[in-house]
Amino acid sequence: MQVTLDNPAGAPQPASPYYSQVARVEHADGSALLFVSGQIAEGTTLAEQTRGIFEGLDALLRAHGATPADIINIRTYLTDISRLAEYGAVRREYLTGTPPTSMTFEVPRLFRAEARIEIEVVAAVAGRESL
Template sequence: MTVFDNPTTVPAPPPGRYSHVARIELGDKTMLVLSGQVAVDAEGRLVGENDMRAQAEFVMDTIEKILAAHGATLAHVVNIRTFLTDMDRIGEYGEARLPRFTGAPPTSTTVEVSRLFVPGALLEVEVTAVV
């Protein structure tokens, strides 16, 4: 069974466009597939203009809140996909990301893209977790 959800602990996506998370029941395991997250607050404003670290911290906080709403933590993340608008700034992103994964690191893909759907967004991150 698959349930799509938008936890109230994070800003809601635009109505009818997408869900923040798909919760997929797989016997005694649950897989959580999160939509890509960007640094946009509840009023739709970009957080941390031109500040990769601030945007990355906001995105990671949002991901943690979505996971928590489904009984998961970053320790349950098995894959992380990151889209950066400037690969030269990957170190700044890593400063926000790396301290949050204290166990075995998840599988990872990071690519550079020319732009994201929110003007000024420097990164978008999506994760898959298994609980």
């Protein structure tokens, strides 16, 4: 097993130098788990921020040979849980297959004061034996 920490070029960069965007845990068969740090995005509405986050997640995953379809776990942090349905509608635009395991939390605030949502994911990348 090999662990690689990465901030892929062309994908969202971390908000500070104290963490990496992706931890790739690779197994001998070439399969890997991708642990993606919590993401926030610009926008004035929850829907805009959610779309921005999923676009950023897409770029981070693609840099490691994955897509949103490979997400197996998602954790969502909302500053207003009453907006869950609004978030869910946008989420379904990006996660169209079998839903991943999921946890959603209401939090009083996030890393940036204007952020209404933060999302972190784990994705599974198939190995050589799976191709």
